[in-house]
Amino acid sequence: MDEEIKLKKALLKKALGYNADEVVCEYVLDEDGQAKLSKKKVTRKHYAPDISAVKVLLEQYHGDYASEVLNMTDEELEIEKKRLLNLLKEEDSGDN
Numbered sequence: 001m002d003e004e005i006k007l008k009k010a011l012l013k014k015a016l017g018y019n020a021d022e023v024v025c026e027y028v029l030d031e032d033g034q035a036k037l038s039k040k041k042v043t044r045k046h047y048a049p050d051i052s053a054v055k056v057l058l059e060q061y062h063g064d065y066a067s068e069v070l071n072m073t074d075e076e077l078e079i080e081k082k083r084l085l086n087l088l089k090e091e092d093s094g095d096n
Contacts, residue, residue, distance in 0.1 A: 017049035
């Protein structure tokens with residue numbers, strides 16, 4: 001995958017917010033001195049949208065789009081947010 005596409009996907013993900021699993025593992029030594037997994041905790045974390053990532057996306061990839069966004073109403077911004085979320089879901093599922 002092209003590096004610019006990877007960067008754009010990462011920025012989009014950060015701009016829209018995302019969920020990720022955080023895994024914490026604890027190990028103990030068994031009678032042979034080998035490390036053995038004793039506890040594993042998986043926590044689902046939500047990372048909120050990052051306004052700096054939004055700004056970079058708009059400046060780098062959507063120069064004209066930035067001026068359009070400034071003129072949008074709250075309702076139009078909400079619709080655009082949903083559209084972008086759907087695009088991200090499509091990319092994550094490989095539909096796009």
